[in-house]
Amino acid sequence: MATLLAAPVWCIAVVVKLVSVALPGRRPDWAVDLLRWSAKMAAAAAVGCYLLGAGAVAFAEHESRSGADSSPAPACRGEEVPEEIRRHLVTHRASYFPPGFECVLDDGTTYESSGGYDWTNAFIVVFAGGAGALAVTARCTTARRARPPAVTVTA
Template structure:
């Protein structure tokens, strides 16, 4: 039940996340930005893509929990909703189900020992979660590379701008 509530919280957070992204991007395009606006935008984008990855995973966790809960209680709960789209011959062999929380998924267990993936948004949610997490890592790395590039450029400029001083021997 807790994962379902977490899913609803993430679903309610998505519009706020989207508005924050749009406002930040518009503010980056307007004149009068700070001199370090590019680094700030990269850091902020890394954080927001990490938040998006967490929200997508929370939505997926709630979806898996919802399907598992629906399959275990009430009239019409068998077979589980993700397993209902199996072909008629395979549907007759259905012995049970197994939710998967990492990676997100819902497996349908057959009497002959086979495991068939149930239908649902799980592949899409896994793909989105991985894409957002990878983007967050790459953006974080780009902030580090930008800082390193600026530090080296400042060091080169500092050396090129001063008169050669005699070197100490000794």
């Protein structure tokens, strides 16, 4: 729930940072600062997406363990699942890394629940990869600027 409340604040922070970079009077090292800040924001987005996915898994897990109509798991009995498959549902498996909720049939085969965690996992990977790439770029840029300029000797 906290992730849902923090998302608008995160978006406002991104817009404010981009506007501050565009305005005149910025610091001389604004490019490296922006790379570092962007890496931190991408990492925060990856964590936020993970928390949303893990929260959805926890909700589906809770829903499958409480109430009279909880077995088989409601997430496994979506409208898109044919009745023939629903008759063979035995149990479910919840996974928090990566977030996912699988429905298990009596023959041992599984299918993903109606939660659809593929998009969440894709966003986690993209944001985490972007954060890593931005952090490496910021580090390389800082190291390149710290090196003294090459001296050429002419005779």
